[in-house]
Amino acid sequence: MGRARVRVQAVRGPLAPWAAGFESWLAARGYAPRSVYHRVCLLSSLSRWLEREGLSAGDLTDEGAERFLDARRAAGRRTWVSSRCLALLLEYLREVGAVPESMPAVAGDAVDELLERYREYLVLERGLASRTIVEYQRTAQLFLEQRPAGLELERLTAADVSGFLARECPRRTVPGARHLVSDLRPLLRYLHVAGLIEMPLAWAVPGVADLRDRSLPRGLEPKVVARLLASCDRRRTVGRRDYAIVLLLVRLGLRAAEVAAIELEDLDWRRGEILIRGKRNRHDLLPLPTVVSYCTSRAPVCGFCVDVA
Numbered sequence: 001m002g003r004a005r006v007r008v009q010a011v012r013g014p015l016a017p018w019a020a021g022f023e024s025w026l027a028a029r030g031y032a033p034r035s036v037y038h039r040v041c042l043l044s045s046l047s048r049w050l051e052r053e054g055l056s057a058g059d060l061t062d063e064g065a066e067r068f069l070d071a072r073r074a075a076g077r078r079t080w081v082s083s084r085c086l087a088l089l090l091e092y093l094r095e096v097g098a099v100p101e102s103m104p105a106v107a108g109d110a111v112d113e114l115l116e117r118y119r120e121y122l123v124l125e126r127g128l129a130s131r132t133i134v135e136y137q138r139t140a141q142l143f144l145e146q147r148p149a150g151l152e153l154e155r156l157t158a159a160d161v162s163g164f165l166a167r168e169c170p171r172r173t174v175p176g177a178r179h180l181v182s183d184l185r186p187l188l189r190y191l192h193v194a195g196l197i198e199m200p201l202a203w204a205v206p207g208v209a210d211l212r213d214r215s216l217p218r219g220l221e222p223k224v225v226a227r228l229l230a231s232c233d234r235r236r237t238v239g240r241r242d243y244a245i246v247l248l249l250v251r252l253g254l255r256a257a258e259v260a261a262i263e264l265e266d267l268d269w270r271r272g273e274i275l276i277r278g279k280r281n282r283h284d285l286l287p288l289p290t291v292v293s294y295c296t297s298r299a300p301v302c303g304f305c306v307d308v309a
Contacts, residue, residue, distance in 0.1 A: 011040070013047030014057040015098070022092050035112070042080055043089055045072070060099040065090060082145045084111055110151050111144045114196075121190050127281040139183035142168070153196045158204035161188070169208065177208045225250055251289045252276075 011019035022043055026036045049068050050060065065086050072081050087109045093099040115137055122133045143164055144151065161184075169177040185202045192200040220228075229246055233239035248259050258276050266275035267288065274288040 011044040011047055013044075013049075013051035014055070015043055015047035015050065015093070018057075018093060018096060018098050019043055019047075021096065022089065025092050026088070031112075038080070039089060042085065046086075046089070057093070057098045058100065060090075060093070079142070079145070084109055085145065088112075111141065114144060114151070115141055117194070118187065118190055121194070122186070126186075135179070136183050136186055139180060140187045143184060143187060153191060154198070156191070156197050156201065158201055161201055161204040162206075165205065174208060181205050181208055220250075247289065248274075252286055 010016075019040060023036055023040050026039060027033075031039070046060075046065075046068055049071060050056070050064075055064065066083070069081055069083065069086070090099065094101055118140055119133060119137060122128050122136060128136070146164060146167075147153070147156075165181065165184075168180060172180060185205050188197070188202045188205065189200065191197045192202075225246075229243060232243040232246065234243055245259055248254055248262075249256070254276060255278075258278055261277045262274070266277075268274070269288075272288045273285050276284045276286055278284060
């Protein structure tokens with residue numbers, strides 16, 4: 001099957017005749033639909049800017065492209081504001097003869113190439129979930145697009161990392177800043193593993209201080225746990241299943257996703273063990289509490305219930 005076309009708003013202005021061709025050109029190069037969508041939207045923004053400025057496609061020189069980016073920055077845009085983000089678009093427009101040639105020619109998009117290698121590392125080496133990979137790549141793109149032309153990663157220092165966080169963290173809430181620093185560390189580890197930077201700079205990413213709620217979270221009171229267990233109707237199969245799930249959460253401290261991932265073959269009844277599938281493809285054997293196996297029966301009470309009552 002062919003790649004589905006990306007639905008974007010109608011492009012108007014001097015570059016409108018080349019919008020469909022640019023979309024197909026990107027798709028033929030293997031760019032993901034989301035990446036194609038953003039780049040066609042960038043073409044649309046550039047075309048509308050040319051129209052407002054009274055310029056034609058033939059007037060789009062390197063200087064004109066920089067003026068367009070300056071206008072985006074002045075309007076408060078934080079993404080797609082670097083010279084590199086226009087590299088592919090200008091390459092296509094010059095290839096079809098829509099805009100003047102540049103000397104020297106603009107190089108390929110180093111950010112996209114690095115992001116693609118980073119994604120492969122997260123999938124193949126780290127085994128992360130798709131949602132986590134998307135979040136890591138979003139932070140990586142934000143960081144890399146603020147680098148000079150050509151990235152110059154060999155010159156990356158701890159001061160550069162600190163400067164990036166100093167600019168971005170104040171724009172976010174405390175949880176948002178925590179996500180940012182957490183998502184930046186894997187990128188810095190990858191850059192070191194891939195030999196793109198000499199020193200592992202993950203240590204240069206500090207934690208985010210927050211004076212609110214500094215005490216440790218409190219566990220549930222035994223009476224609350226007992227009431228939760230009592231709400232499971234163990235006369236029914238689904239009730240006994242729910243009862244065992246709650247006991248696993250309480251006794252082993254498992255995550256909800258870890259309990260949801262348990263399969264029948266993960267239970268070794270003879271040895272009294274249970275296989276837990278955690279994050280990053282980690283597998284751990286934990287002891288299966290006897291109350292979990294016995295409490296799935298129809299018995300109205302067990303030792304655990306007596307303990308928490």
